[in-house]
Amino acid sequence: MSENAHPTNGTNGANGTAATVKLTRKDFVTDQEVRWCPGCGDYSILAQVQKVMPELGLSKEKIVFISGIGCSSRFPYYMNTYGFHTIHGRAPAIATGVKAANPDLQVWVITGDGDALSIGGNHFIHALRRNIDLKIVLFNNRIYGLTKGQYSPTSEQGKKNKSAPMGTIDYPINPLSMAFAAEATFVGRSMDTEPKHLSAMVERLAHHKGSGVLEVYQNCNIFNDGTFKNFSERDVKDDRMLYLEHGKPLLFGKNKDKGIRLNGVTPEVVSISERGGENGVTVDDLLVHNENSPEPNLSYIIGRMQHPEYPVPMGVFRSVSKPTYEDMLGDQISSAIATKGAGSLEKLINSGETWMIN
């Protein structure tokens, strides 16, 4: 992990309050039967989140999981914390109210590609741009699962499905581009089939203070089986996926012999070697990742890299810190009290021009 893995350690109630007793994974499991299709990628995400929770050292009652509607959004029922399964697309708005009301809570938003980017696109963007401390986990299975297989805003163009029997004509949305456009302070990506990486990313998100989004590629084995497999299958993934590390060059390939170089502002895949690969490219020519750059320019460029032109980047694209919405709101309240004094009802109702009738 990068040197600033825990930028806000201890500074924030929501991200630091210690639980009295050390909790275990089990403490975060509810009695509700998990109701996803057998083989659904959601199970793996649930497992990793439940695994990470105790590591955060937060007591259960301080944690709230808020979701919209979708298969993914049933998530809160399975987390033994406070939870709110809201309505389609609105989770960020409801979560905003929860966090603004009580900044001591650690507030998670669980959403799907339809929930977050179709009906909920606007709330998603506005929550991110306000930098309110919400930990948004976006389950991207490139399909509407719960409604049984219509295309979503992340579905590949041309994909045939229930609502587009001749193939989808919409151009897909890149969730990360949206996050960068909203200048989100934390942006990451992981995958259901990469438990280790996934749990690390969940932990990074948990420790970030400010609005953060983690896109998780998730396989819907019923309605969109294998949509990620052409780059994520065991035998090809080393050559088709790239793991970002802060301060490290963008290297990939089984024997780390390929990398990404910038040509102007366009990334290009190059093969390298000590003695310089084809036309003598060495590691030093490669793009070096910087999560913390104040401007999202580079993250935006890397975020747009897609299979097959490029390896698919995984990891933390951006992690910077900016004052959060809830803190600024709190500051205004404190300074209002400091200047005007704590509100007095007496004063309030007697304000303005008054007169006596006797």
Next chain:
Amino acid sequence: MSENAHPTNGTNGANGTAATVKLTRKDFVTDQEVRWCPGCGDYSILAQVQKVMPELGLSKEKIVFISGIGCSSRFPYYMNTYGFHTIHGRAPAIATGVKAANPDLQVWVITGDGDALSIGGNHFIHALRRNIDLKIVLFNNRIYGLTKGQYSPTSEQGKKNKSAPMGTIDYPINPLSMAFAAEATFVGRSMDTEPKHLSAMVERLAHHKGSGVLEVYQNCNIFNDGTFKNFSERDVKDDRMLYLEHGKPLLFGKNKDKGIRLNGVTPEVVSISERGGENGVTVDDLLVHNENSPEPNLSYIIGRMQHPEYPVPMGVFRSVSKPTYEDMLGDQISSAIATKGAGSLEKLINSGETWMIN
């Protein structure tokens, strides 16, 4: 203008049908009294659009102006074409229906910063990403005008206003970043106080085929007077604004002695001269603008340049062509007819398993 100012000339009914008689500006003026505050920037935008219309060589009935709600959105009442003053934030959705139903129409969307980016943010993004041929003109006055002065998503942080007496704590949205994230095929910016440039931009937008957005900085002299003046006033603008031209280096300054150079992926302001300016920078070191680059990376970087760090860029940031939604929809219909034959009611109601009762 760039070499491909009219990429789709004549290819598209909506953008090419010739009017039988040459029209004049007057033909596009309605009998409705214009109802904006005296001095409002909207007047200038209206004037330029009315001036450009006859140039397009389209007959009036082929043009539709669709708006949401806001001061800016009263625009259609003043255009003697077909018009629809819809509801707050929804103009792109309604316009999508109009264009999909009749691709022969040239469909304009008139919207404000609140209308397009607050309540309408999601429709704005989805219209752009589908690349449906809508010509979106976004009047950005960084305020809610019609409702008398609350902050908008583009208001500067810290600005004091009706709904934020202690100053806005929201971080502003950059409309262009949103457009790039949605991979809009045409993105431009102009200003109410620059009539020449404005009309040129309106014309460029009119000729673009696909979803295009033109952000127009517009002064609200009642509720947000002078928000742009620190870079747009006569005496400073040469040094604080930069006019993009396709294929040309990013030069600005009264005597064109300053420019933008890329440092990695971060733009920096440099001063230049024949013999090389400070530390010998010449024009050749400057970033060269390319509207047509398939990837929006560069446009995104330039689009994020803001006063005071940078000169404010004006002009066409991006202009590329991709199949439009309405064309792809039409193609699916034609090919469905080609393969299945034109629909027959008889067949339709008799399809599936049938049996006789006698």
Next chain:
Amino acid sequence: MSAVTIEDLVKTKPLVEELETVTIRFAGDSGDGMQVTGSQFTSTSAIIGNDISTLPDFPAEIRAPAGSLPGVSGYQLNFSSREIRTPGDEPQVLVAMNPAALKTNLPDLEQSGILVVNTDEFNANNLRKAGYQSNPIEDGSLSGYRLFKVPITSNTLKALEGSALPFKQQDRCKNFYALGLMYWLYDRPMEPTLKWVNEKFGAKPEVAAANIQVLKAGFNYADTTELFTTHYRVGKAKIKPGKYRNITGNEATAIGFITASQLAGRPLFYGSYPITPASDILHELSKHKNFGVKTFQAEDEIAAIGSAIGASFAGHIGLTGTSGPGVALKSEAIGLAVMTELPLVIIDVQRGGPSTGLPTKTEQADLLQAMFGRNSECPVGIVAPSTPGDCFIMAIEAVRLATKYMSPVFYLSDGYIANGSEPWEIPSIDSLPEMKVHFRTEVEGFFPYLRDEKTLARPWAIPGTPGLEHRIGGIEKQNITGNVNYDPENHDFMVRLRAEKIERMQQDIPDIEVFGEKTGKVLVLGWGSTHGAITTAVEQLQEQGQSVSSAHLRYLNPFPKNLGDILKSFETVIIPELNLGQLAMLVRAKFLVDAVSFSQVKGKPFKVSSLVHKIKEYLISNE
């Protein structure tokens, strides 16, 4: 596909016991293919001339864990030699493919009904998942039923010995084994299903073969082993001669709207956002692009209706469809369509609520939302199909009224109609109403808000028409000119005009018909999907010589002209609804009759028996 006649099908069979009506339910895990099984039994029964009515019952979860209670999927069908209108109250036969299916469905099975269980699935693990302490098929707890234990899974696999198919696929055939058993028990021909299998799996012959093998195995098993002592026959029903197909409400809805657009001579534009139980309409319409149908899957319900409004402004038949929660989101935009007086049809396939509620269950509780769910005085027309087949007619009616009166019209279907199916007599095209739409083109004397004297409709003048350039919008309009207008008198006038316009639709809708005597003790007034249950209940009572009639509203706003008089011709009016009395409230307010609301909000249709029971109360009390 050519029609199959019964002669081709019905083979001579040993004589068997005759039954008039039978209700069967197939129940199993979502993965067990119960829906296919049920629909096969259904079409076969229809083809041999029974009257039928079906009720599928899906789990809310996509695919709950195999063997779990929430994972149970069921399909009930009622087939008869007389006219029937409901899927039946209580099944006489239950096929339970696993313990969970038994647990959730047994309560509905009639006393000493036939119970067929797949013994292979009654293992410890499945019993636990279903929450059984001991094995019901062993512990005698099922003694109240005629229990038939069949090792369906193992027999299926036996039947497929040597097949090249992977185990999982072989196992998947077991539903056809159960189907075979039932075909034998109720003396159904296998041919229609064999035909279907061959068409469906034409590409995968080995799969087709396997299914056929298993179907026959099941059939023969029942035939050879004297599993069932008798078997039954349900004769042909006296059904109106004609050409029929089996159709679900959602299919009929989609086909109906395509037909309407063809009759109107304008392309259909469907703006929608997927939602249960309306999504199938989007799926179905998207298959018919060769009719010029444009389907637009919007980013949300607001964009969906927005696009439909835009399309209608541009001269298409603007249609948007959703379920209750989506209607709530469309409310504001419906107001825009009312103010701009554009034709628009809003499909609401109602489901259990409030909020997310019971997404896969049926309910009739959106009537008042359709009437009043918008800011200010915002009247719209409302129609509601009463059966799956009726969806076809009411879809056409909705478009006819919307285009003729330049107004939004609600089309209220529900989950039960949407997924339920019935045999539908295919109409002849020329029996359908004339409804070509007219666009204004004359420039002379044109104003956007001119009025048709009879309908009060304004002209439909679409963009692209030279000389008619005009602007519309959501701000109050001046009558005739259509200009923005803030004058108090004009506002009052326009508010009443918009209301009057909807009232005028009355002149274009048929009178409501009374089923039974025109006067009497009790009138049962219904609307929507309760038609089958109500009519059946009333019919039963009439046969018992009771003074009860029924009437069913397919037009809810405005009401048919004659409704008031009819209500006044009965001592008591009972209004059964799957809500807390929404139509009852409207009727009471308008006619000041003390209508009795009989409400049930269980996510399920009424049982005929409970209606009969309720109605009797008032027949007695009135004696």
Next chain:
Amino acid sequence: MSAVTIEDLVKTKPLVEELETVTIRFAGDSGDGMQVTGSQFTSTSAIIGNDISTLPDFPAEIRAPAGSLPGVSGYQLNFSSREIRTPGDEPQVLVAMNPAALKTNLPDLEQSGILVVNTDEFNANNLRKAGYQSNPIEDGSLSGYRLFKVPITSNTLKALEGSALPFKQQDRCKNFYALGLMYWLYDRPMEPTLKWVNEKFGAKPEVAAANIQVLKAGFNYADTTELFTTHYRVGKAKIKPGKYRNITGNEATAIGFITASQLAGRPLFYGSYPITPASDILHELSKHKNFGVKTFQAEDEIAAIGSAIGASFAGHIGLTGTSGPGVALKSEAIGLAVMTELPLVIIDVQRGGPSTGLPTKTEQADLLQAMFGRNSECPVGIVAPSTPGDCFIMAIEAVRLATKYMSPVFYLSDGYIANGSEPWEIPSIDSLPEMKVHFRTEVEGFFPYLRDEKTLARPWAIPGTPGLEHRIGGIEKQNITGNVNYDPENHDFMVRLRAEKIERMQQDIPDIEVFGEKTGKVLVLGWGSTHGAITTAVEQLQEQGQSVSSAHLRYLNPFPKNLGDILKSFETVIIPELNLGQLAMLVRAKFLVDAVSFSQVKGKPFKVSSLVHKIKEYLISNE
């Protein structure tokens, strides 16, 4: 600010003609400062002990072109030596600052009323903008009125000769010249305004000086030139002794909700998206952060209510506010709050509709939207303030009911109440209801959907409470456990329970009071902002000895216990509403009384005279 007593103010003045009640209207261009002028006259009148009632009238446009008809802004006020409840039907005095103001306002002026015009503005250009062919103040067309021509603009500039202020600012003072004239004519002291000017323009002394100079110039002009032959006096009204302030409905609403949150002991969270005429509530609340009030300007109305629901889940007083179109958008989320049984107050400041309608005009047409504007059976409480001051009380009531019953409650104000003002007797804090809210903390025996026996409310268990971790959501809940539940019986039970919970509020709301006799010929039943007009009309008729009473509903769902009995005690029930009869429909449906709906939908309050006229019909017909 310390209270000013009348003694400080009222100077001894030459005796003058006594009047009981006077209605004045100031009208001019939006830029002319008519609102300030009107409110100054108002507070001065209040301070000297008149009873007052006001009606501002803004143009819909932000700032239509100077001198244009849509640019006219007006302010009407009614002041009296007796109790008054309306701003008056017809002004007896009209001050018209330009031709457009004259054109739009003259129709309302009573016959031979006083008409003061600013002659300087009656130039060719302005006359054209107002659509006058010839100059009305010349052509004798105003002979029906007592016309006073005053060169207000030039006199103002004369008065400011030598002032350093730029011309534009000098010109802006002319409204105070008109104010000065009226102060003299109605014998008002200038002190309160002088005081106000000095406070307001403390920073800009030269501006303050100019306004004062002009005010006095106007006053003296009337005094010295015998412009008006007489001048008038309106004595002190017999007003309940106490401390008063002038307050608008939106102010009282904001203050009321802050008070409620203080009484409840929980911070107020206001999630809102600006919309006319509700925006001022957001503006006002955002000024009171020192009360811990959190205002959140959301991206739209859906996010606004969403955030309020979240805040309420987290233990704040969740409040969201908007007008009709915004309510339509919030519909779906209101359903979520109903299903999750969270306290929530939804403010709807009603305006003219449908759709965008008449944004700045008043209307009462969202009652049915509040009742039914959601999918499925989705009941909420509804309260409605009846006057600007009443907003304070009803805001507290809304929060009390919402938190006690764990339910959303609608608060229906309207544009007339919101912007209208009245003198408000400042209550003593301890006269306000006890309403501390209780959060569940006991882990023992906790279930999210446990029920309070009396209210049926579920426990409010907020995140952060150890041991009470639980999940809620929009899918149907099992009673007590709160688990997701698809059981038919449970659904039916819960649907009825949610309805019953709202009905139970009845035990917590006061009976409705009858103004006048408890039985008689006619009962006039009203709700919301029609209170003033109805009561005044009924009072007039009572004074004429007519058998008419009135009753006003401040609680609309549920209705007060005694409503039914009261309705039955009168021969005729008339329900005047600024809609097409929404309350009338609810009353007819529930009580089967043939209530007469008297509706007016003009974006304006009822005139007392039209109510009197209507009521008389039934008094006669009943004789």
